[in-house]
Amino acid sequence: MFRLEMKRIFSKRINRFALVTAMILAVIFAGFAVTSNRYVKEDGTISTAPTSARKLSANKNQWSGTLTPETLVKAYTQNKESQTNYTVEELDRQYGTLLQPIDDIKTFLTSVLTPESDYDESVLDQADETTIRNIYSTYQENMKQEAETCGHTPVQQKYLKNIYNKIKLPLQYEAYTSWDTMIMYAETYGIILAIIIGFMCAGIFADDFQLKADAVFYATKYGRTKAIKIKILAALCTTTAVYCTGITLLSALSFAIMGTSGIDTMYQLQEPYSIYIMTFGQYYLLTLTCGYIASLLAASLSMLTAAITRTISVAVGIPFFLYCVLPFIGRALSKYAGVFNLMPSILTNTGNYADAINIYQFGPFMVCQIPLVMVLYTVTSLLVFPLIYRKLHRYGRNRR
Structure with missing residues (x-):
């Protein structure tokens, strides 16, 4: 029965078209990713060829290793002398x-020195060697101030300080160009996959109603029990198969060309005051996991909507609303940021929230925004499936 249900899903012409479209888009997005890096050659010409990311990483990896105060001073001096000794x-x-x-080292220094203001490279022009040599002391002091400012209770302040204490200094550096690029493209592609998966899964139940086969289906011996469970299982397998295939294709093509330099570089080199202590490799994995949860939520809610309305037309709009429309509503209603900071659109937009200090307190327990959203919508997705079963189980009983 399960094999039959899977065959029904993937033999449907429009589903096959959607799947092929997803794979083609994976190749296209990989093409965009590998050509989105700007590499300046030694003669000053600019290249955005597919090999640019590897060349850019090799260029930056001249400075790979431990970023000791001496190394940071050396980079600062090179930047200052370049600005002073050469014309534009x-x-x-x-x-x-x-x-x-x-460039990456300048980003780190500038971000450390501007914890409460917009990124402004001119801060390096006002700094001196002593400031740069003591950058880690400044960094630690600023982290303490961030914890005290963003923590609204003593428990929250202690929680934030404990997080910041996990950052091991001095930081290790390796160019992270490919990972920074792929996080952005994986988020965007994840939205497309969620919409496609929601569309494919919505038809699992809606097709029976549209084809007028529901009377026969629910009249069978296991139509209201085992068959419904099989359809839900098929939806879970479809979601996993489509998402993993698309993301694997995108990642394999992109990293094969761009390389994986920087997989163990700490995210704090780009966002020093982020409360998510992770490497760029872990950040990419977090992005993919959030994308999968988004697809799972899209599949479950689309199926529930289809079960209630008995049509696919409304159900297919659910993922689009969650991940494309809702973020715009959140920006328009910024005064309700507390509510929109827990919306499912965060799952497909981790890049804008990984550097935000949003924490939630439940009694003595503290949790960061992204893990809370991940747990919240994983549980929501899994709880929706029993609702689908209950709804269709009752529908079949009433029909009899």
């Missing part, structure tokens, strides 16, 4: 040699 035209021609290799 000369600096543009030698950007690939002088400034491009230290």
